[in-house]
């Protein structure tokens with residue numbers, strides 16, 4: 001508080017992240033545990049996208065934290081602390097996945113799946129005066145109890161739908177919608193263009209919505 | 222002052238939902254999108270479902286860290302800090 005004005009270190013960091021970086025450099029255990037509590041579960045989930053098992057994912061994350069500690073003194077603050085941590089994680093996880101020969105799915109990331117967001121049969125066919133309008137429109141979910149929407153079963157439907165996505169779509173939706181990353185962060189992490197990121201997100205979300213619709217309409221039928 | 226807005230078919234609108242939610246539609250497309258939504262119950266419901274899908278997907282993040290993993294990391298930290 002009463003400190004003299006420091007040189008403008010880490011211009012890209014929020015005050016909160018600057019505080020954590022400085023505390024880590026001072027070997028402050030509480031700051032480290034604060035980061036752990038904030039990111040551990042999310043890092044494990046992201047690692048799971050690359051490696052086969054939960055145990056290996058936890059291993060990758062432990063290695064990531066070591067990388068964070070080893071690198072913190074030289075951290076330049078050119079990206080946010082969070083982005084930097086996740087970049088260490090994805091690099092560590094990819095190396096590990098290669099060692100485990102799971103690299104193929106990431107070497108050929110082609111998501112050659114250009115299916116429409118909604119089954120074309122649900123719209124009136126060409127030739128109809130109202131071609132392209134809904135023939136069987138979706139039924140709203142607002143009548144469903146929150147307990148149904150948030151049930152373990154609904155969540156497993158979402159999780160299963162995400163698991164079935166092509167790898168890059170899966171990565172994008174997990175980072176954006178599960179982990180709450182911004183589009184800029186995801187683009188930086190996965191080296192995607194803005195348009196590409198949005199297209200992948202769109203396909204992923206559309207498929208998860210369709211899976212939820214199938215499940216929730218069963219439920220109310 | 223009236224602006225002619227070319228209509229969008231529902232089948233095409235569903236492909237624009239993410240661009241719309243991301244604020245990535247050019248102004249004219251954005252206007253066409255909202256104009257369509259204003260008069261179409263099916264697409265209004267669809268848009269609501271996409272928003273709900275995003276919200277529910279976000280709930281997958283609720284998960285705790287295991288005490289064992291936490292203890293191991295603390296141990297690793299102490300090794301690093303004293304090293």
Ligand SMILES: [Zn+2]
Pocket residue numbers: 134230231234257261262263264265
């Ligand atoms: Zn419509």
